[in-house]
Amino acid sequence: xxxxxSLAATRTILRDDFKGRSALTDQASGSSADHLGVAGVRMxxxxxxxxxxxxxxxxxxxxxxxxxxxxxxILADGRRQIAEFFLPGEVFGLHARAVHQASAEAVTDCExxxxxxxxxxxxxxxxxxxxxxxxxxxxxxxxxSEEHMLILGRKTASERxxxxxxxxxxxxxxxxxxxxxxxRQDIADYLGLTIETVSRTMTQLQDDGVIELPTRRxxxxxxxxxxxDLAA
Numbered sequence: 001x002x003x004x005x006s007l008a009a010t011r012t013i014l015r016d017d018f019k020g021r022s023a024l025t026d027q028a029s030g031s032s033a034d035h036l037g038v039a040g041v042r043m044x045x046x047x048x049x050x051x052x053x054x055x056x057x058x059x060x061x062x063x064x065x066x067x068x069x070x071x072x073x074i075l076a077d078g079r080r081q082i083a084e085f086f087l088p089g090e091v092f093g094l095h096a097r098a099v100h101q102a103s104a105e106a107v108t109d110c111e112x113x114x115x116x117x118x119x120x121x122x123x124x125x126x127x128x129x130x131x132x133x134x135x136x137x138x139x140x141x142x143x144x145s146e147e148h149m150l151i152l153g154r155k156t157a158s159e160r161x162x163x164x165x166x167x168x169x170x171x172x173x174x175x176x177x178x179x180x181x182x183x184r185q186d187i188a189d190y191l192g193l194t195i196e197t198v199s200r201t202m203t204q205l206q207d208d209g210v211i212e213l214p215t216r217r218x219x220x221x222x223x224x225x226x227x228x229d230l231a232a
Contacts (some may be wrong), residue, residue: 036157040115045106046088059205060114067110068181071102082190152192160191162230178219
C-alpha cells in the first residue's frame with residue numbers, strides 16, 4: 001500500500017507538470033521545445049514499428065505525444081516480457097546506462113518528441129525546474145518497475161488482471177469504460193501470463209458481473225471496488 005500511495009503521489013506531480021504543456025512545434029523544421037525546456041524533434045511511427053532496439057546507444061529521451069509505446073525484452077527462451085506501456089504525456093528511454101536496456105515499439109500509430117540526452121543533462125545542471133522534473137520522472141519509473149515486479153509475483157491471474165485494469169483506468173481517465181489500445185497478447189506478455197489465461201480470466205470476470213466486454217478492446221468496469229480489492 002505504501003508503494004501504491006507513493007506511485008499515486010508521484011503520478012499527480014507529473015500530471016501537474018505535464019498539464020497544458022504540449023510541444024510547441026515549428027511545422028517547417030519539425031523541431032520543438034519540449035516541456036522539459038530542451039529542443040526536440042517530432043517523429044512518427046507506424047503500428048509495430050521499432051523505435052529503438054535493446055543494446056543500441058541511448059542518445060535520446062522520448063515523450064509520447066499521440067498513441068502508445070511498449071518497451072520489452074526477449075528472454076533467453078524466446079519469450080517476450082513487456083516492461084511497460086507508455087501513454088500520451090509519458091516519457092521513455094530514460095536510462096542510467098549509455099545503451100538501451102530494452103527495445104521500444106509503437107503499439108499503435110504514434111507520434112513522439114525526441115530530446116537528446118546530452119542537451120537534457122546540460123539543461124538540468126543549470127535549470128532547477130528541469131532537474132526537478134527529471135527526478136520526478138526517474139522516481140515515477142522506479143516505483144512503477146517495483147510495483148510491476150510485485151504484480152508478477154502474485155499468485156492469481158485475476159489479481160494481476162484486476163491491477164492492470166485499474167491502472168489503465170487511472171492512466172486513461174474515463175468514468176467506467178476503458179479502451180485498451182494493446183492486444184490480449186500484449187497484456188499477457190506484460191502480466192507474465194498466457195493469452196489463453198488472459199482471455200479466460202476476462203471472461204470469468206465478466207461472468208461474475210465485475211466487468212463487461214462490449215468489444216475485444218473495450219472494458220466496462222461494473223464493480224470497481226471488487227477490482228480494487230483484487231488489485232490491492
